[in-house]
Amino acid sequence: MLRLTLQGMRARWVTFTGSFVALALGVGLIAATGLALAATFQAPHRGPERFAAAPVVVRATDTLRVSTTIGERTQRLADPRAVPAEVAAELARLGRTVEDRTFPVSYASVGGEDGEGAAAAGHPWSVAAATPYRLTDGRAPRAPGEVVVAAAARERDRSGGGVAVGDRVRVVTPAGADSRTVVGTVAATDFETAVFFTDAEAAQLSPRIDALVVHADATAVRKAVQNAVRGTGSGIDVLTGDERRRADPDPDRDSEALVAVNALLGTAAGITCFVSVFVVASTFAFAVAQRRREFGLLRTAGATARQIRRTVFAEAVLVAVPASAAGCLLGAVGAPPLAAWMVDSGVAPSWFAIGDQTWPLHTAFWTGLCVAMAGVLTSSWRAGRIKPTEALREAALDNGTMPPSRWLLGALLLLAGLGLLVWSLATDPGEALKRKTYITRPMLLIVGFALYAPVLVPPLVRLVTWLPARLPGATGLLARENAATGVRRTAAVAAPVLITVALAASLLGTTATINEAKATEAASQTTADYVVAAPGEKGVLPAPFVTRARSIPGAAVSASRSTAVTVLEEGVALVRSEARAVDPAALAAVSRLPVASGRVADLDDGGIVVNEEWLTRTVGQRVRVWLGDGREVTLRIVAVLRTGTGGNGVYVTPRNAPGAPVDRVDVAVRDGADASAVDAALREAGAATRTTVLTKDEWLARSHPRSSESTRLGLLLILGIALLYTGIALANTLVMATSDRVGDLAVLRLTGATKPQVLRLVAAEALVVVAVGSLLGAAVAGLNLLGLRGALALLSVRSPLVVPWGGLGAMVAASAVLAVVAAVVPALTALRTRPVEHAGTRE
Numbered sequence: 001m002l003r004l005t006l007q008g009m010r011a012r013w014v015t016f017t018g019s020f021v022a023l024a025l026g027v028g029l030i031a032a033t034g035l036a037l038a039a040t041f042q043a044p045h046r047g048p049e050r051f052a053a054a055p056v057v058v059r060a061t062d063t064l065r066v067s068t069t070i071g072e073r074t075q076r077l078a079d080p081r082a083v084p085a086e087v088a089a090e091l092a093r094l095g096r097t098v099e100d101r102t103f104p105v106s107y108a109s110v111g112g113e114d115g116e117g118a119a120a121a122g123h124p125w126s127v128a129a130a131t132p133y134r135l136t137d138g139r140a141p142r143a144p145g146e147v148v149v150a151a152a153a154r155e156r157d158r159s160g161g162g163v164a165v166g167d168r169v170r171v172v173t174p175a176g177a178d179s180r181t182v183v184g185t186v187a188a189t190d191f192e193t194a195v196f197f198t199d200a201e202a203a204q205l206s207p208r209i210d211a212l213v214v215h216a217d218a219t220a221v222r223k224a225v226q227n228a229v230r231g232t233g234s235g236i237d238v239l240t241g242d243e244r245r246r247a248d249p250d251p252d253r254d255s256e257a258l259v260a261v262n263a264l265l266g267t268a269a270g271i272t273c274f275v276s277v278f279v280v281a282s283t284f285a286f287a288v289a290q291r292r293r294e295f296g297l298l299r300t301a302g303a304t305a306r307q308i309r310r311t312v313f314a315e316a317v318l319v320a321v322p323a324s325a326a327g328c329l330l331g332a333v334g335a336p337p338l339a340a341w342m343v344d345s346g347v348a349p350s351w352f353a354i355g356d357q358t359w360p361l362h363t364a365f366w367t368g369l370c371v372a373m374a375g376v377l378t379s380s381w382r383a384g385r386i387k388p389t390e391a392l393r394e395a396a397l398d399n400g401t402m403p404p405s406r407w408l409l410g411a412l413l414l415l416a417g418l419g420l421l422v423w424s425l426a427t428d429p430g431e432a433l434k435r436k437t438y439i440t441r442p443m444l445l446i447v448g449f450a451l452y453a454p455v456l457v458p459p460l461v462r463l464v465t466w467l468p469a470r471l472p473g474a475t476g477l478l479a480r481e482n483a484a485t486g487v488r489r490t491a492a493v494a495a496p497v498l499i500t501v502a503l504a505a506s507l508l509g510t511t512a513t514i515n516e517a518k519a520t521e522a523a524s525q526t527t528a529d530y531v532v533a534a535p536g537e538k539g540v541l542p543a544p545f546v547t548r549a550r551s552i553p554g555a556a557v558s559a560s561r562s563t564a565v566t567v568l569e570e571g572v573a574l575v576r577s578e579a580r581a582v583d584p585a586a587l588a589a590v591s592r593l594p595v596a597s598g599r600v601a602d603l604d605d606g607g608i609v610v611n612e613e614w615l616t617r618t619v620g621q622r623v624r625v626w627l628g629d630g631r632e633v634t635l636r637i638v639a640v641l642r643t644g645t646g647g648n649g650v651y652v653t654p655r656n657a658p659g660a661p662v663d664r665v666d667v668a669v670r671d672g673a674d675a676s677a678v679d680a681a682l683r684e685a686g687a688a689t690r691t692t693v694l695t696k697d698e699w700l701a702r703s704h705p706r707s708s709e710s711t712r713l714g715l716l717l718i719l720g721i722a723l724l725y726t727g728i729a730l731a732n733t734l735v736m737a738t739s740d741r742v743g744d745l746a747v748l749r750l751t752g753a754t755k756p757q758v759l760r761l762v763a764a765e766a767l768v769v770v771a772v773g774s775l776l777g778a779a780v781a782g783l784n785l786l787g788l789r790g791a792l793a794l795l796s797v798r799s800p801l802v803v804p805w806g807g808l809g810a811m812v813a814a815s816a817v818l819a820v821v822a823a824v825v826p827a828l829t830a831l832r833t834r835p836v837e838h839a840g841t842r843e
Contacts, residue, residue, distance in 0.1 A: 026276030031331020034360025138184030497773025505781030554673025598639030
């Protein structure tokens with residue numbers, strides 16, 4: 001039997017080569033994405049960075065800790081408190097202390113282009129001794145108006161906006177914008193861009209003490225802190241050794257960066273695995289289905305059904321083992337370039353690299369082997385059931401029937417996909433907007449439609465060939481009949497096109513529709529004519545700009561602050577919600593919030609506005625929350641907002657957001673006011689304080705782009721890997737299918753068809769199959785997008801569906817070109833031989 005297996009493989013080397021290529025590439029993709037995913041499981045260990053030279057660091061805690069029945073739960077505070085003055089005074093008795101202050105600044109060369117400048121963090125110079133910053137040029141600041149910046153003199157680049165000692169720079173601080181002289185430079189670091197001021201000027205710009213560097217025994221420091229804060233409820237951290245890392249700017253940035261990369265690669269790995277399994281199983285099943293005549297003849301010669309199945313499985317193992325091994329090698333070679341691309345494009349942090357994990361290779365190898373076995377399982381069982389007397393009739397024509405198991409499995413998958421859609425719409429419409437939902441649901445529908453391909457292909461073929469079949473000539477008619485009768489061949493070739501169109505349309509259309517919905521929602525909720533937002537996540541608007549904006553005649557101004565509140569739900573879950581601190585009267589003049597119940601105008605220092613996602617959401621109820629600085633308070637719910645696309649947050653008053661600076665100003669022109677005068681005054685205030693003033697439309701375009709860069713790159717990675725593979729699989733399957741039809745092509749030549757006519761027929765059949773796959777993929781995408789549209793309607797968001805017609809058209813066109821080339825080239829090769837020599841060649 002082994003000898004017979006090897007002879008069969010030698011005779012049908014094109015089919016087995018196609019199976020080998022499909023499996024090797026599929027395993028390679030699984031291995032590459034798996035290796036990249038494994039590299040996200042652990043962030044590199046870093047010691048203290050900013051306070052590396054400080055013996056003891058004292059600061060207010062930035063972590064909320066709440067005891068629950070299942071243990072302590074923690075959340076990061078949005079607005080940590082300052083170090084109390086009494087603590088600073090008590091510690092000063094132990095030894096020398098240095099007060100650290102951190103405040104947002106930006107700077108740009110005087111006379112340079114208008115703009116926000118380079119974002120940086122301001123500090124007093126005296127704290128530099130406890131940090132890695134050392135002068136590389138110039139001297140320390142000694143007088144007001146002098147600064148030291150983190151830019152080495154040798155890196156000075158006038159064209160790129162670099163600065164050097166002696167330069168005049170315009171520095172924007174929370175107190176306003178002013179020109180200052182660079183008197184020194186320090187080496188740049190990767191954890192922050194620092195600008196140092198004199199101690200006196202830093203204290204004037206930011207009076208609060210953010211941290212203290214204490215030159216004393218750590219035990220004495222802890223005892224002094226405990227005595228100073230006893231009974232006050234203030235949380236103070238005393239940090240030594242590696243714990244000083246917690247005082248670094250964004251100490252969790254490495255792990256947070258890996259969370260984003262992990263989510264992206266997890267999605268890519270899931271889609272890659274699905275695409276690989278789908279294509280490999282389809283390819284192996286088609287390879288077995290191609291050999292029905294051969295199996296029928298073996299059955300006629302006396303082979304038992306068990307021997308047929310054993311032969312098929314032996315061939316699959318002989319192909320799958322080396323193909324899986326080759327795929328693992330491809331994955332190991334391809335993973336480092338994938339990681340490098342992610343770093344270069346900004347998707348991953350600069351230190352991201354492939355580690356030495358081997359489990360993804362083992363997983364990819366055994367996945368490939370199991371998928372190959374699963375791909376031939378059903379087909380080999382079907383082949384083994386062919387009766388000797390039915391061999392020739394069974395091989396001549398696909399009868400289009402499906403076994404009951406396939407009907408059942410297809411129905412279950414389609415019902416599962418549609419049932420999950422209906423269930424989410426009925427219970428939680430917002431679930432449809434989450435990435436894991438709109439990625440997994442199309443997979444169920446894709447497999448369901450693929451299983452029903454024997455039933456769906458014939459009517460779809462007749463639909464797309466209705467007009468070509470009625471044109472003069474026999475090409476259209478023959479293309480229709482060949483595609484409709486060769487159901488297995490048509491379904492196998494259409495499968496890569498189905499998955500390409502379905503995934504691309506679903507992912508691109510869903511993300512574009514969600515982005516459009518968010519922009520529409522923001523536009524409907526903002527009635528302001530101008531929106532001025534601080535740059536960056538922790539930016540601050542200069543106080544002089546806020547003061548000048550409020551004094552503009554005819555302008556309704558709402559100055560708000562970013563903060564957060566935390567609530568304990570069900571006694572075990574500590575949930576943090578982003579919030580804004582606003583004046584309710586000013587907010588009403590510049591916004592139109594989607595209120596489900598209650599009144600936003602009733603917001604006061606004892607109230608809170610929540611959304612429908614909160615567990616406690618009844619107007620009048622009281623809810624225990626922790627504010628951004630960690631204080632525990634009980635607030636009364638005065639209004640509940642609709643969930644929307646998830647951006648409708650929480651609102652409190654400024655008194656419940658202590659320490660949170662103004663980072664956004666909304667300005668509306670009052671009725672009857674001079675709009676041009678308001679515009680001129682507002683822009684003058686912005687120019688004087690180096691603050692960017694945007695109209696509502698400009699702000700929407702900047703803050704709610706139709707596709708953000710990170711989203712675009714993530715989709716490029718996810719779809720690029722999957723679609724590249726499906727494109728190769730399409731070409732590979734067509735080569736297998738066309739090479740197996742040399743006998744048919746020879747018969748056409750012997751009946752009088754010319755070579756160009758035969759090639760046109762082959763090309764026409766390829767286009768028909770691409771059209772069938774595109775229609776099936778469009779059906780999957782259409783169901784997915786209609787479900788999303790229903791979810792948005794239930795969330796009270798009126799936004800149109802966004803269908804990426806250009807991208808889909810390009811993908812279908814590329815698939816058509818690839819299919820035609822992959823079908824015509826092997827046909828052209830076969831036509832070089834005299835047709836009489838191929839006339840008796842088997843299918």
